Amino acid sequence: MSEFLTTKEVADLLRLKERKVYDLAARGEVPCIKATGKLLFPRAELNQWMQHKGGMMPEIKPRPPVILGSHDPLFEWAISASGCALPAFLNGSIDGFERFKNREGIATGIHVENTESSGWNTELIRQYLDQSPSVLVHWAKRDRGLIVCPESNIQRIEDLSGKRFVSRQDGAAAQLLFERHALGAGVQLDAIKSVRVARSETEAALSVVEGDADATFGLRTFADRYRLGFIPVCVEHFDLLIDRFAYFEPEIQTLLQFTKSETFRSEVKRYRGYDVTGLGQIRMNGCL
Numbered sequence: 410m411s412e413f414l415t416t417k418e419v420a421d422l423l424r425l426k427e428r429k430v431y432d433l434a435a436r437g438e439v440p441c442i443k444a445t446g447k448l449l450f451p452r453a454e455l456n457q458w459m460q461h462k463g464g465m466m467p468e469i470k471p472r473p474p475v476i477l478g479s480h481d482p483l484f485e486w487a488i489s490a491s492g493c494a495l496p497a498f499l500n501g502s503i504d505g506f507e508r509f510k511n512r513e514g515i516a517t518g519i520h521v522e523n524t525e526s527s528g529w530n531t532e533l534i535r536q537y538l539d540q541s542p543s544v545l546v547h548w549a550k551r552d553r554g555l556i557v558c559p560e561s562n563i564q565r566i567e568d569l570s571g572k573r574f575v576s577r578q579d580g581a582a583a584q585l586l587f588e589r590h591a592l593g594a595g596v597q598l599d600a601i602k603s604v605r606v607a608r609s610e611t612e613a614a615l616s617v618v619e620g621d622a623d624a625t626f627g628l629r630t631f632a633d634r635y636r637l638g639f640i641p642v643c644v645e646h647f648d649l650l651i652d653r654f655a656y657f658e659p660e661i662q663t664l665l666q667f668t669k670s671e672t673f674r675s676e677v678k679r680y681r682g683y684d685v686t687g688l689g690q691i692r693m694n695g696c697l
Contacts, residue, residue: 413449423459428654435542470512472652474660478505478518479582480609481647482630483680484548490676491667493660500608504580506650510537515655518548520647521582522589529646534693542653545693546665547646552629552682553586554642556614561623565640566591570600575616575625578608587626590642629682644684648692665689 419439420427431448433439440454476488480499488497498514499505505517523532534545557563563572569591577584591598604622607613614631616622632639655661667673668688677685 412452414452414455415450416448419450419455422455431542432654472512472515472655474655475514476516476518477508477514478502478516478650479520479647480611481518481548481551482610482628483677483683483685484518484647484649486676487664487667487673490672491664493664493667495660495664501578501580502582503585506533506537507580509543509650509652515658516649516651516661518647518649519582520551520586520645522586522643522645530648530650531693534650538650544651544653544656544691546649546651546656547687547690547692548649548685549647549688550644550684550686551647552639552641553583553627553645554629555624555638555640556617556627556632557624557638557640558617558620558622559638561638563624563638563640566594566596566642569596569624572602572623573604573621574601575613575622576603576606577613577626578606581608583610583613583626586643586645630680633681653694 416427416430420430434441440458441448441450476495476497479502502519502521509517519530521530521533613625613627618635629639
């Protein structure tokens with residue numbers, strides 16, 4: 410008798426689908442090891458685990474079919490235009506990531522800059538979801554910087570001291586990114602007059618258009634659309650973190666297939682500062 414069981418053998422033993430066994434292993438809820446790219450389940454430990462559980466499998470919270478994360482105007486439009494029928498709650502990268510970890514949605518949009526290496530989003534996933542059955546799919550590169558009122562005389566981040574500024578909500582990666590660049594430029598955050606907190610890229614830009622603020626930290630496409638000044642700061646990567654099982658379901662596939670359509674390609678032309686060359690490419694596969 411073998412010391413280890415395969416995924417199929419465990420599924421048969423527990424009367425579960427193999428997919429659910431993978432999910433249990435990814436969440437660390439069943440004893441297993443990974444060898445040569447495969448999951449192996451120690452027979453003795455598995456028997457002890459079953460006795461401890463009384464032969465009952467823990468219930469895994471199902472993911473509701475909801476898209477979470479950061480607000481991206483092109484992504485928001487595509488969700489609606491594709492007919493994928495998925496509702497969205499877009500309240501920031503960090504908020505969406507935490508909700509995704511808690512299984513409150515099937516996908517989340519993120520643009521979080523790595524702190525210990527170059528790149529975007531990968532450190533966050535490796536730190537908190539390294540063994541999660543999820544995939545990181547590229548959406549777009551976006552020009553981000555200061556959107557400014559032409560009469561404000563703002564030409565760089567250092568000029569923000571004493572100026573009226575629209576901040577972003579807690580849980581928004583844009584706010585974290587702005588604070589990092591502002592502090593790096595020697596600007597004291599309390600010297601900037603935060604006049605309001607915007608909860609989307611659109612709301613932040615419109616606050617400058619309407620004269621409520623001198624500047625915000627936003628996307629080039631809105632500066633271009635509303636004929637505002639733009640001071641580039643970085644090119645960020647906006648990616649989609651998707652539950653691996655949901656990735657193959659019709660809703661997500663409908664959304665991704667839509668990005669290959671002429672309708673989508675025509676819409677992208679309206680978004681200056683967007684590069685969708687690698688849209689759909691899988692950057693990371695965290696599945697066990």
